[in-house]
Amino acid sequence: DAGVTQSPTHLIKTRGQQVTLRCSPKSGHDTVSWYQQALGQGPQFIFQYYEEEERQRGNFPDRFSGHQFPNYSSELNVNALLLGDSALYLCASSLVGSGRETQYFGPGTRLLVL
């Protein structure tokens, strides 16, 4: 049973560039959430996708956008990169159900903005 996978594992960009990160959820899961984890901090919720729509969003600017595909995989896009966007980006998948669904995380993509 494949877990959550993310690509790429590492990425280096310069300020002002744009980046796309990818996530494939755990088999059987239909919901994908994205988190940003700055160095030495806990993950912060960016947004959540279900049925190909953004359902919930945390306190992140519009430079952060996403997409979910019919096969439930997802992309996170960040435009006009800032130095402060350097972080580990984590994808988590879950199955919408009773409302107490557990989120399972991928290994993350480490983004460095120079």
Add this chain to the structure above:
Amino acid sequence: GNSVTQMEGPVTLSEEAFLTINCTYTATGYPSLFWYVQYPGEGLQLLLKATKADDKGSNKGFEATYRKETTSFHLEKGSVQVSDSAVYFCALRGSQGNLIFGKGTKLSVKP
């Protein structure tokens, strides 16, 4: 709003010592509570969870009990191993379905 507070780290213990990592939360209602573990260079792994008051979550020798009276979910293990060295995150499930994390507690276990 909802929030999670964890004890400050780092925590350094000798092998076979007893571990407690404190976690308290502020929330409306009784959200599900979680402990996640992050090994160096890796993503988060679910360690254990509790979905209602007085539930005890357990896994790999770790335990945590959902205490609504004290709004706490402290992580404990009776005898730690070197392989338990990692960062531990306490989290609650928010009303939007997102997870709200504490800042993490780094545990180092020495042989």
